[in-house]
Amino acid sequence: MIDWQVFRGEETIDPPLGPVADCTGLLIYTEEGTMSAHLMRAERASFADGSLDGGTREERxxxxxxxxxxxxxxxxxxxxxxxxxxxxxxxxxxxxxxxxTRTCVFEGEDTLKLDTPPMKIGGESLRSYILWQRKGTKAR
Structure with missing residues (x-):
């Protein structure tokens, strides 16, 4: 993921995970028809107890x-x-x-922009897009 924009009318606001500079993501499509999308804050706190099923209520x-x-x-x-x-x-x-459903806009050979229809974010129906760059190419 190289960009993520959320719009309230003509105003650009931070995505649900915080400023895009603090986020990272990965999108995978296989030839067999399987996909996987992951977006997260780049810096996430570890659980104090370190166990897979652990963490306090606040940590989880x-x-x-x-x-x-x-x-x-x-x-x-x-x-x-x-x-x-x-x-x-x-x-x-x-x-x-x-x-x-996502609208696909190819921006060059290695960059895919996926526009989303309005989705509920913070109780509001907002439109957004995420810009993905193919692995092995340099970000802008």
Missing amino acids: AEAYRSIISYAGTYEVDEPTATVVHHVQIATFPNFVGADL
Whole structure:
């Protein structure tokens, strides 16, 4: 992920995980039709006890607030320049079973912009996009 913009009307606001400079992400599409998307704050606190099922209530809440991940299958519709993510697993329970449609805009050979329809963020319906760069190429 090289950019993530959220819009309230014409105003640009920080994404749900905080300023884009503090975030990182990874998007994977396989030839077999599987996809996986992960967005998170780059700096996340470790759990004090270090166990996979551990963490205090506050540590677990902060861990949940600092990541958005989902995976499933996908379909591309070339005539409409869209991709549909058929979500099977997700950190956000409301995504499970959902079909998330994204408009694809290719910006050069190695950069993909995925525009989202308005999504509820902070109780408001806001539009956004995420800019992804293919692995092995340099960010702008």
